[in-house]
Amino acid sequence: MLPSVVILLILLSCTCGENPAIQFLLTNRGLYYGKHQATDWIQQNLEHATLPDISGEVDIGLLGSIDYTLTDITITKCDLPEPSVEFYPKITGFKTSISGLSIALTGGWSIHCSIIRESGSFDMAVFNLNVISAVELGKDPGGHLSVSSISCDAQVGDVDVQFHGEVSWILHLFVQHFKGRISGEIQKRICPSVEEIFVKLESHLQAMNVSFDVNQVLSLDLHLTSLPVVDATSLNLGLKGEFYNIRTHSEPPFKLKSFTLPEQQGYMVSVGLSEFTLNSASYGYYSAGLLQADINDSMILQHLHMHLNTSVVGLLIPQLLSMFPGLPMSLKVYARQVPVFSFQHDVVKLGLHGAVKAFAIQPNGTQIPLFTLNVDSDLSGKIYVSDGKLKGSVKMDKFTLKLAASEVGTFKTDTLENLTRCGIQTIVFPKVNEKLDKGFVLPRIKQAQLVNSVLKVEQGFMAMSSDVEVFPSDKGLK
DSSP states (O other): OHHHHHHHHHHHHHHSOOOOSEEEEEEHHHHHHHHHHHHHHHHHHHTTOEEOOEEEEEEOGGGOEEEEEEEEEEEEEEEOOOOEEEEEGGGTEEEEEEEEEEEEEEEEEEEEOSSOEEEEEEEEEEEEEEEEEEEEEEEOTTSOEEEEEEEEEEEEEEEEEEEESTTHHHHHHTHHHHHHHHHHHHHHHHHHHHHHHHHHHHHHHHHSOSEEESSSSEEEEOOBSSOOEEOSSEEEEEEOOEEEETTTOOOOSSOOOOOOOOOOTTSSEEEEEEHHHHHHHHHHHHHTTOSEEEEOGGGSOGGGTOOOBHHHHTTTSTHHHHHSTTOBEEEEEEESSOOEEEEETTEEEEEEEEEEEEEEEOTTSOEEEEEEEEEEEEEEEEEEEETTEEEEEEEEEEEEEEEEEESSOOOOOHHHHHHHHHHIIIIIHHHHHHHHHHOEEOOOBTTEEEEEEEEEEETTEEEEEEEEEEOGGGOSOO
């Protein structure tokens, strides 16, 4: 009994899934827009589409049976009412229905029996074609979104056929038979065609990457963490949303906190981004040793009439003037800890814990270590969307500079701390905020553009809700 219980608990733990760091939510409004775009695409692509040949035989009494074939069947006109599409929680998917579809077709016919072998052309009209289908969404073992057609029902209301050719009168004698056979052939081919569409879509989804390299340092994992969640008004997809150091692929030293993405019915889509996603990227860069920089005199703003050397810095640290007079200096700036983002209501906070190691550079190029300062700062900022751009502002909440180690003896850091704080606030932040105020254009998804977007920062995550505009060249699967 105990082993069975253990196995059951293991299976239950495996099916619960993991918390997503990114959530995507499609609303009824987005579903309606997608349905409208898909209808336009289907309308355009059905016209002049070629259908498979239809073959059969008919018994005409004294003449025996006649074999017939309808070939080159091409749709010349399509009257496609906008279908009904709705979320279908019962199967975790969608339910679609098309009522009153009518199409006009043209093609060629040929018949042959013991005494007749003729051909010609035909015009056909199919009226009141109704299709109801249900599509289930799921997750495959690799974390891809899966789609499968689980039910389909098609009914053809009526068919009208006009045959043209020298012996077409023979076919017209049995037009009722042809109408029934053709209606049946069309009807039985509809659902397999619908299923084939979703098989192709499934193949397309399976080919999509759920993990890819962002640059030479980071990869981003976007596999589904659990089955899609569907209710009467929305579809929610939970994605891993974690950055990894490509070389080590190690997990960060902090845990992902779950969050609930609020539904915004006034918008087509919403995307929720956990603070964990940004922090995993931060950890990826930190673990790769990239959160560091070397600063020398050539990088100092010359219009400030300042230089990075022992003569200038010695004004604050007198022993430098006597121990290493007139030598240029270099600084190694690096993160002591992983920079951590924190999302709070309407505010993004960032904690920075760094260090600055100073060196004097001798004429032969040898670097002599001087001292190490620990620099800790808390920043807070606003982030929002305006005029189709991502904008924001940042300010300093806290700044401290302390002596961590010294090869030249102890010294006070109060004045150096105040000057550094003042320089950051009067020189660095204004330039940063100027760029943030100009903003960054929201990214396009192929030929889809986010419009009417709003962004809110909540506790532990930020959420962007938006409408989507799809350009005609991007409709349909390529």
